[in-house]
Amino acid sequence: MDFWNIVGTLGVIFGSIQLMPQVVKSLRTRQVRDLSLGLGAIAGLSALTWLIYGIHLQNIHVILVNALNLSAATILFVLKLRGNTGQQA
Numbered sequence: 001m002d003f004w005n006i007v008g009t010l011g012v013i014f015g016s017i018q019l020m021p022q023v024v025k026s027l028r029t030r031q032v033r034d035l036s037l038g039l040g041a042i043a044g045l046s047a048l049t050w051l052i053y054g055i056h057l058q059n060i061h062v063i064l065v066n067a068l069n070l071s072a073a074t075i076l077f078v079l080k081l082r083g084n085t086g087q088q089a
Contacts, residue, residue, distance in 0.1 A: 008061065015065040019043060019072035032080045040077030047073055 001009075026032050047069035054062030 012061050012065050016068045019069060019076065023072045023075050026076060026079050030079075032076070035076060035080055037077070037080050040073050040080055044070060044073035044077055 022035070026035065047066045050062060051066035051070055054060075054066055
């Protein structure tokens with residue numbers, strides 16, 4: 001594997017997990033009070049447009065990263081819209 005494939009692979013890995021710590025924390029604690037609604041919206045729109053572009057290019061790396069990012073952004077966005085602020089239901 002050459003240098004640029006390693007860089008690309010690391011980009012896929014880091015891109016795939018960038019929102020996961022926040023998703024895990026938000027699901028575990030049910031606290032999203034300090035989470036920006038704009039974060040979920042912008043991250044989701046970014047992932048969606050990149051996903052569409054990846055599908056157009058038929059590039060599996062771009063598709064996978066952004067499918068995961070779109071899922072994570074959607075979870076954060078929905079949690080924020082539902083107003084989970086740490087209160088137990």
